[in-house]
Amino acid sequence: MTMRKDFKSPTSGKKLQEDGKEHPVERTAAGALGRRSFLQAGGLSLAAAALSGCQKPFEKAIPYLIQPEEIVPGVANWYASTCGGCPASCGILARTREGRPVKLEGNDLDTRTGGGLCAVGQATVWSLYDSERLKGPVAGGKAVSWDEADKLIWEKLLELDRAGKEIRLLTGTIVSPAASRAVETFLSSFSKARHVSYDPVSASAIREAYRITHGRAMLPSYRFDRAALIVSFDADFLGTWLSPVEFTHQYTSGRRLGDGNTAMSRHVQLESRLSLTGANADQRICIATSDQFPALLRLAGQLARLAGAESDSQLFPDEAGPADDRLRGTLAELAGQLWAARGKSLVACGSNETRVQLLAAYINHLLGGEGNTLDLERPSACRQGDEAGLAGFIEDMNAGKVGALIVWGVNPAYSYPEVELFTDAMKRVELTVSLNGWKDETAELADCLCPDHHYLEAWGDSEPSPGCYTLRQPAIRPLFDTRHAVESLLAWTGRKVEAYDYLRDFWREQVFPKQSEFPDFEKFWESVLRNGVCRVSGETAAGIAPAGFSREAFSQALQSCLDSGISATEADSGIQLDLYQPVSMQDGSCANIPWLQELPDPISKVTWDNVALLAPSTASGLGLRDGDIVRVSRGTVQIELPVALQPGQHERVVSIALGYGRTRAGRAGSVVGVNAYRLVELDQGTFRYSGARVLLEPAGGRVELARTQTHDRLENRPLVWDLSLNSYLEHHAGQQRDKVHQKITLWEAHEHKEHRWAMGLDLNLCTGCAACVIACQAENNIPTVGRQEVQRRREMHWLRIDRYYTGPEEEPSVLFQPIMCSQCDNAPCETVCPTLAAVHSSDGLNMQVYNRCIGTRYCENNCPFKVRRFNWFNYNKTREFENLVLNPDVTVRSRGVMEKCTFCVQRIQEKKILARNERRPVADGEIRPACAQSCPAGAIVFGDLKDPESRISRLFKDSRHFRLLTELNIEPAVAYLSKVRNKA
Numbered sequence: 001m002t003m004r005k006d007f008k009s010p011t012s013g014k015k016l017q018e019d020g021k022e023h024p025v026e027r028t029a030a031g032a033l034g035r036r037s038f039l040q041a042g043g044l045s046l047a048a049a050a051l052s053g054c055q056k057p058f059e060k061a062i063p064y065l066i067q068p069e070e071i072v073p074g075v076a077n078w079y080a081s082t083c084g085g086c087p088a089s090c091g092i093l094a095r096t097r098e099g100r101p102v103k104l105e106g107n108d109l110d111t112r113t114g115g116g117l118c119a120v121g122q123a124t125v126w127s128l129y130d131s132e133r134l135k136g137p138v139a140g141g142k143a144v145s146w147d148e149a150d151k152l153i154w155e156k157l158l159e160l161d162r163a164g165k166e167i168r169l170l171t172g173t174i175v176s177p178a179a180s181r182a183v184e185t186f187l188s189s190f191s192k193a194r195h196v197s198y199d200p201v202s203a204s205a206i207r208e209a210y211r212i213t214h215g216r217a218m219l220p221s222y223r224f225d226r227a228a229l230i231v232s233f234d235a236d237f238l239g240t241w242l243s244p245v246e247f248t249h250q251y252t253s254g255r256r257l258g259d260g261n262t263a264m265s266r267h268v269q270l271e272s273r274l275s276l277t278g279a280n281a282d283q284r285i286c287i288a289t290s291d292q293f294p295a296l297l298r299l300a301g302q303l304a305r306l307a308g309a310e311s312d313s314q315l316f317p318d319e320a321g322p323a324d325d326r327l328r329g330t331l332a333e334l335a336g337q338l339w340a341a342r343g344k345s346l347v348a349c350g351s352n353e354t355r356v357q358l359l360a361a362y363i364n365h366l367l368g369g370e371g372n373t374l375d376l377e378r379p380s381a382c383r384q385g386d387e388a389g390l391a392g393f394i395e396d397m398n399a400g401k402v403g404a405l406i407v408w409g410v411n412p413a414y415s416y417p418e419v420e421l422f423t424d425a426m427k428r429v430e431l432t433v434s435l436n437g438w439k440d441e442t443a444e445l446a447d448c449l450c451p452d453h454h455y456l457e458a459w460g461d462s463e464p465s466p467g468c469y470t471l472r473q474p475a476i477r478p479l480f481d482t483r484h485a486v487e488s489l490l491a492w493t494g495r496k497v498e499a500y501d502y503l504r505d506f507w508r509e510q511v512f513p514k515q516s517e518f519p520d521f522e523k524f525w526e527s528v529l530r531n532g533v534c535r536v537s538g539e540t541a542a543g544i545a546p547a548g549f550s551r552e553a554f555s556q557a558l559q560s561c562l563d564s565g566i567s568a569t570e571a572d573s574g575i576q577l578d579l580y581q582p583v584s585m586q587d588g589s590c591a592n593i594p595w596l597q598e599l600p601d602p603i604s605k606v607t608w609d610n611v612a613l614l615a616p617s618t619a620s621g622l623g624l625r626d627g628d629i630v631r632v633s634r635g636t637v638q639i640e641l642p643v644a645l646q647p648g649q650h651e652r653v654v655s656i657a658l659g660y661g662r663t664r665a666g667r668a669g670s671v672v673g674v675n676a677y678r679l680v681e682l683d684q685g686t687f688r689y690s691g692a693r694v695l696l697e698p699a700g701g702r703v704e705l706a707r708t709q710t711h712d713r714l715e716n717r718p719l720v721w722d723l724s725l726n727s728y729l730e731h732h733a734g735q736q737r738d739k740v741h742q743k744i745t746l747w748e749a750h751e752h753k754e755h756r757w758a759m760g761l762d763l764n765l766c767t768g769c770a771a772c773v774i775a776c777q778a779e780n781n782i783p784t785v786g787r788q789e790v791q792r793r794r795e796m797h798w799l800r801i802d803r804y805y806t807g808p809e810e811e812p813s814v815l816f817q818p819i820m821c822s823q824c825d826n827a828p829c830e831t832v833c834p835t836l837a838a839v840h841s842s843d844g845l846n847m848q849v850y851n852r853c854i855g856t857r858y859c860e861n862n863c864p865f866k867v868r869r870f871n872w873f874n875y876n877k878t879r880e881f882e883n884l885v886l887n888p889d890v891t892v893r894s895r896g897v898m899e900k901c902t903f904c905v906q907r908i909q910e911k912k913i914l915a916r917n918e919r920r921p922v923a924d925g926e927i928r929p930a931c932a933q934s935c936p937a938g939a940i941v942f943g944d945l946k947d948p949e950s951r952i953s954r955l956f957k958d959s960r961h962f963r964l965l966t967e968l969n970i971e972p973a974v975a976y977l978s979k980v981r982n983k984a
Contacts, residue, residue: 073098074888080107080532082462082472084455085121086586087173087199087382088243089462091533092117094125094475101125101456101475102887103778105933106245110470110533114249116936119774120586121245123595126778127454128479130592131881132666133437134451136481146483149450154492156431157190157404165403165430167193168393169489172409173384175462177469178506182486189493196393199385200415200587200677201658202352202687203242207383209357212557213365214376216546219383221375221465225250227346229337230267232277233292233360234690235350238767239276239602240581243382243464248936252765257728257980258958264725266982268334270295272690273578273613273655274648276602279803279814280767282982285330286811287322288652289576289690292351294322295331296359302335303366312551315558333984338367346373352686355561358554365549376546378465388685390416397425404431408452408485413441414662415588417680417687435485438592441664452485453478459500460486461507469511469534511536575618575696577634578655579676579689582610583770585659591669592662594784595777598795601657602768602816604644605709605803607795608787610657610673611644612696616809618651619643622696631699632656632679634692639674640699647712647805647812654696668784706790708797712805720763720804720815721962722979731959745969747826755843755922756945757903758973759929760955761818764980765939768801768816772931772940776820779904779930781886781893783875796869798901799931815979818940820931821846821867821901822964822972829859829868837898843908844945844973848900855896864965868900903942904929924950945973 083090091110095103108115137149187193211217237247254265269281301316349360416422434443437451460472484499514536518524584599660673681688776799799820805812827846830838837852860868874895889906915922932940943952960978
C-alpha cells in the first residue's frame with residue numbers, strides 16, 4: 001500500500017491573556033472580531049479585547065504537489081488491521097483522513113467479534129499521537145542513530161555469548177506467528193539465549209490444570225454461544241477476562257429475543273465483587289473468594305454422583321464444601337441444572353489457582369463440554385505468561401548468570417509484585433535493552449532504548465487460535481524514528497531485513513499452503529490485506545490434538561492439594577483481598593490515555609482513581625465512609641487509597657483495581673491511583689490475585705471521588721423496565737409499552753417527508769461495557785476534562801450509561817441504560833434557545849448550530865434527559881500533537897458552546913450523499929452511528945422510521961418496547977427494549 005509522507009497542521013494565531021489563562025479570540029477573514037468572539041471578550045473585558053489589536057491569524061497550508069491517487073481530500077480511507085490493545089487480537093478497521101488514523105472500529109469480517117471493539121481497543125488510536133512516545137534510539141542517556149545502537153548492542157551480545165553469559169528476552173504473550181519465528185531466530189543465534197513470557201494478569205493456572213488433566217498446557221477456547229447454561233465462578237468474561245469482545249459476541253447471541261426467537265441461555269454468577277459480568281447475570285450469588293474452592297469441590301462431588309463416577313466420589317467427602325448451608329443448597333440445585341443441560345453447559349472460572357482450575361476442568365469434562373462448549377483442538381493463545389519461569393529468571397539475574405536482558409512489550413518494574421527484587425536484579429545485568437515505545441518504569445532502568453513502532457505504524461500478524469489468522473498493516477508511516485521490534489531482533493543477529501518482507505515471506509511459506517481458495521500467493525495476499533482476517537481449515541490448522549482427560553492425573557493432583565492441608569471448607573472470618581482488572585485500565589499499559597482515565601467504571605462510576613470497594617456494612621463496622629482513606633496491609637506491604645461503598649460486595653472481601661499507580665506513564669497516567677500489584681502473591685508458581693488475608697484500618701484523611709453518577713436507585717420511577725423470561729413468554733411484556741397520554745400540546749407537528757431517524761437499544765443485549773462511550777468520544781472529538789471537573793459534574797461525554805440497583809443492598813439486581821440525546825420531536829431545548837442554536841432538521845434531528853450558540857445554557861436546564869454538555873474551557877487547545885487524533889468531519893467546539901449527541905450526523909450525511917450519487921435510496925442498516933458500529937453485543941439499532949420494514953420500525957413495534965418520559969409529550973426518537981432475566 002502507499003502512504004502519504006507527513007501531515008502539516010495550521011499554526012494558531014495570537015491569543016488573549018487573562019488571569020494567566022488563554023482564551024482564543026476568533027476573527028473574521030477581514031480581521032475584525034466576530035460576533036461570538038465579541039460577546040466572549042465583552043464578558044471578560046471589552047477594553048482588553050479592543051487593545052489587543054485586530055490582526056489576522058497567520059496560517060500556513062502545504063498542498064499536495066503530487067496527490068496520491070488513493071487519497072481524496074475529505075474522503076476517508078480504511079485499512080483492515082489487528083488491534084494491539086491486548087493479546088486477544090481483535091480484527092479492526094482503521095479510518096484515516098489525509099493520511100492519519102482518526103478512528104478504530106471492529107472488523108465485521110472477524111467472526112470472533114462480529115465487528116465489535118472494546119473501549120480500550122478504540123482508545124489506542126490516541127496513544128499513536130502521544131507526544132511522550134520515544135522519538136528514537138537512546139544509548140547511555142543520549143540520542144544515537146540506529147546504526148550506532150545496533151553496533152553497540154550486537155558487539156556486546158557477541159562478547160557476552162563468548163563469555164558464557166546467558167541472554168534473556170522478556171516479552172508479553174506473543175500471538176504473532178511471524179514474530180515468534182523471529183524470536184526463535186534470535187535465540188538460536190546465541191548459545192545461552194532463552195525466552196521468558198510474562199503476563200501481569202496471568203491465566204497460567206488454567207494452562208497448568210490442562211497440562212495435568214490433558215497432558216498439554218493450553219487455554220481452551222470457551223464457546224459461550226453453544227451454552228444453554230453458563231455458570232461462572234468469578235470469571236468477568238464480559239469485562240476483562242481473556243477475550244471479552246469475543247465472549248460478549250458469543251454470549252449475546254444466545255440472549256436475543258424477538259423475530260420469532262424465544263429461547264434464551266441462562267447465566268449464574270458466583271463472585272465476591274459485583275463485576276460487569278455479575279451485573280448481567282440472571283442469578284448472582286455472592287460468595288467470599290475463599291469459598292471458591294470448597295464450592296467447586298462440592299459441585300464436582302455432586303456431579304460425580306449424578307454421573308455415576310463412583311471411583312471419583314471418594315475425592316469429594318460429604319462434609320466438603322462451604323460452611324454456609326444456604327450456599328450448599330444452591331450448589332445442589334446448580335448441579336441438577338448443569339447435569340440436565342450436559343453437552344450444552346459451561347463452567348468458567350477466573351481464579352489463578354491451579355487447584356481451583358483443576359476442579360473446573362473436571363466439571364466441564366463430566367458435563368461433556370469438551371468439543372462442545374470447550375474447544376481443546378483450537379486453544380486460545382491470548383495468555384501464555386509463565387510467572388514461575390520469570391521468578392527463576394530473576395534468581396538467575398541475582399546470581400550473576402544473565403549478561404543481557406532485552407525487554408519487549410512488558411513493564412515488570414511496575415507490574416511485578418516484588419518490584420524491588422526485579423529492579424535490583426536488573427541492575428546486576430551488564431546489558432539491558434528496552435524495545436518499549438515509551439520510557440516507562442522498566443525502560444527508565446535500561447542502558448539502551450530501541451523503541452518499537454506503534455502497532456498502527458507496523459506490519460504484523462496474529463494467530464489467536466490455530467487456523468485463525470489476522471493481518472496487521474500500517475495505517476500511517478512512523479511518526480518518529482522508531483523501528484519494528486522484529487527488525488531490531490534480527491539486526492542483532494546480523495540480518496538486515498524489512499518487517500514487511502519478513503512477514504510476506506513467512507505467510508508465503510507457512511500460511512499460504514494451508515488454504516486452497518487461492519492458487520496464486522499475490523491474490524491470496526491481496527485478499528488478506530483487504531479483509532484483514534483469514535481462516536484455514538483441515539488438519540494443518542487444528543494443531544496437535546490433546547490427549548483425553550486423565551482421571552488418574554486429576555485424582556493425584558487433587559488429592560495432593562487436599563493432603564497438603566488445604567481445607568475443603570475454608571471458613572474464615574478475616575478480610576480477604578480481591579484484585580481485578582478494571583474495564584478502562586486493564587493491566588495499566590494504556591494508563592496514559594486520558595479517554596480511559598475518564599471512562600467511568602461501569603459499576604462504581606468512579607473515574608481517575610482506583611478505590612477499595614467495601615460492602616456498606618463492612619465500612620460501617622470500621623467507621624469508614626465513602627471517600628475515607630483506608631490502609632490495606634498484607635504482611636509488610638501496605639497501600640493507602642480511598643474507600644467506595646459498593647452494594648453487592650461480599651462483607652468479608654475488599655476489592656481493588658489493578659492498572660493504576662504508574663510513575664512513568666506520562667502526563668495523563670502518572671501518579672493516578674495506587675499500584676495494587678504490590679499485593680499480588682506468588683503462590684506455588686502462579687500469581688494469586690484473590691484470597692489473601694489483609695488488614696484494613698483507617699489511615700486518616702478523605703478525598704472526594706470523581707464519580708459520574710451519585711444516585712443509584714430508581715425510586716419507583718418507570719425509567720427502566722425488566723421482566724422474567726416466563727413473563728415475556730406469557731405476553732406480559734405488552735404491559736411495558738409506552739403509556740398513552742392525552743396529548744395537549746403547544747407545538748406544531750413536524751413533517752418528516754423523507755426520513756425520520758431513530759435509535760433503539762435492546763437492554764437484554766447491552767452489557768454496560770462502555771465501548772459505545774469511547775466510540776462516541778473518538779468519533780465526535782469529545783474532550784476529557786480531568787478529575788476536578790468531573791468532581792464538579794462537568795464531564796463531557798455525549799453518551800452515558802446509567803446504572804441502577806434494585807432489590808436489597810446485599811444482593812442487588814443491576815440495570816444498565818445508555819442515555820444520549822433522544823432527538824425529541826417536541827424538543828424542550830429548542831423552544832428556550834434565544835439564538836436558534838438548537839433547531840429541528842427535516843430528518844427529525846435536534847441540531848446544534850455551534851456558531852450561533854452564546855452559551856446561555858437554557859437548553860441544558862430544559863433538557864429532561866440531562867444530556868447537553870457545556871464547554872467551560874477550550875479543552876482541545878492544549879496539546880497540539882495529540883490533537884492529530886481529532887476527526888476533521890466534526891467541528892471542535894470552543895469555550896462557551898453547548899454540545900450534545902447528533903446521531904453522528906456526519907455519518908448520516910456521508911451515506912445520504914453516497915446513495916444520492918448512486919441514485920438509490922439509503923439501505924436499511926447502511927448508516928451506523930459510532931456507538932452502534934462498535935457495540936460488541938449488537939445492542940444498538942439505528943434506522944429510518946419512515947421505512948416500515950426497517951429494523952428500527954420493527955423494534956418500535958416490539959412488545960418489550962418503551963420510551964422515556966413520554967408523559968411530557970416530547971416524542972423521543974430513542975426507544976428501549978426491556979431487560980429479560982431467565983430465572984430458575
